Amino acid sequence: MKKQLVILLSISLFAFQNMYSQSSPDYSGGLKIKFDEEGKKYLRVISWAQVQATYTDEVPEDASHINFNLRRARVLMFSQINEKFLILSHFGLNSLNSGSLSPTGKGEGSQLFFHGVWAQYNVAKDHAVGGGLHYFNGISRLNNQSTLNMLTLDNNRQSWSTIGLSDQFARHLGVYGKGKFGKLQYRVAINDAITNGLDAREPEANGAAVYGGKRLLGSKDAGFAYAGYFDYNFLDQESTFLPYKVGTYLGAKKVFNVGAGFFLHPSGSVRMDTNENLVGEDIALFAIDAFYDAPLGEDGSAISAYATFQSNDYGKDYLYSAYGTGSMVYAHVGYVFAGDLTKARFQPYVSLASNSYDAVDDNRNIFGIGVNSYLSGNNSKLTLEYQHQKFGESKNGTVTLQAMIYL
Template structure:
């Protein structure tokens, strides 16, 4: 055990010093100006997150330390006119020794489009668009950016439809977004995924399966509807792109309260004595986000809380998702210090998920610390996580990240 932990920390620390050389004067990143004043441009963002994971509960047939290319992404968007924008985002996720292939052609090695959409301004503060998009409903965390999360990763259950009605948390459809004063909104109508991660057939008369479009057809179960609305009580956040910031590190004073929904008519199917019955999938949430500097010495606090009601159908339970309720929250504190030097942010998170199908709750506790070498552009994260759901499992993960 000690040898494995030393190996984990040693390799990832060497990884940090080899490529985590972010600059304190990022100044908007990689931007190609297409005219002299920069109103016509192409913006490019690239990021990588590399993890070493120590599994306290490794079996006799698995290693206690493993490595994971958690994310490798490229995002590009361009405007040649303020009235319209096109965005393209591609990459891969969770490449491990088990998903790699000899020539890079295997399923786990493949790049794919995360987002591709076009949008048009229909007024000063309102936009409509279409494509494979991330203007999701439900909650802030269902719209979370992966560039600036405070915790090691997003709360998985907050990406409440990932692989069930969408492609990796993205739906294909139309959206509208904008604001009325301090109230921001995003709403969408989308096609549901046909072949989801839930490939089960509803042959048991005890629980529903999430396969309405596959089993009942697109006429009954083909569309999903979602929306999220948040009121900006203090500083106003940008809604230029859909990706919600995880922590501003004291750069803003933000206090938002929000509410959202997701609705998929006949999204699930229940076997009622041999008759296949469509059941509506409905998910609702309310949340609050607070991020603020404390004093003038560079210290800051970030806090978030959400309550979410999940209805995936009668007694639905599959992998991370199930019919029931979820409560989640996290809080972190950035220590005072020079913003041009390394800053530290310890944090704690907790999630409790209750399911109609079982008596046990899924409780997930996280304790971690971020070392910001150059803000979110270059950071290290160390997190211990324990999950208790029937049995208890624990892991310790060290992640090195950089984005430009």
């Protein structure tokens, strides 16, 4: 264990030195191409990459404790013809590792795919409608989380509560409306649920529900899902231009929001009764959350905190992977030490999650502790995190070092 940690720390120092030489403290982000003098017609391109080295406690005897992972490689582009219209495309890949690499780069793990493609029409100054493969999700702030500026190493996985079950990688195909009334922001959507999701199980007589309503019952009864999220911005107002919620502002804004959201999928799950008849069960997820991010003085120190409670009903005794009928509590808090914005700044943090399931007596408990080293704000950072997860008799701890740059 000590030897592996030394290796990780050595990698950290090497990455730190090389990334700091490329840091740009005054960088505004992205490439923007203007097609008119006023800048109302433009194309903007953003690209980012997250590379990880991970040490895992519990592995098979013939497996290495350390592995490398290209966690995310993404390109996001959006363009406006004028102030009324917008089109966005987001593509990339996730979690490319030695197991998903292919000799010629043609395997499934090596392929790019669309994370989002949608068109939008602004019906008024603060209100818009759109459609396509979109990310205007319901339930909570974390289900709309940006991957560019997360406080923790990664998002709380259970907060992406329908990923692969009713959507394509947390994106639904449908229509949405978004905007704000004063300090109250909203997003609502009607979506066509995925037919062949990750849960490919078949129901068993008098057994637990499976998430396969559209596949087993058809689109007439189980085709559509409905989502919404509403948050009240008490202090500084957050942007509603794009759907991606910021994880930490590093004290650049003073934000305090309280939100609530939902996800409803009628007959989204299916179970089999004692007579072997298929019965649809409604999926209903609800959450409340709060987010606070503010400077603590003139010296650059800041605090960022988030907490949520979520009620999950996926159907009778549903349990698949990390998702199940029950409830979830999650929270994290981070503190940015005072420092020069043009130099490295450090942000230690802790996170806690507890998931309860009706189907079993044990909770899934996850504890994380880590530190972010910001070399150019969220545009260039290193994260070192230890996470411990316990679920029943299963216990596992991981140490991960991640380097991220976005341009």
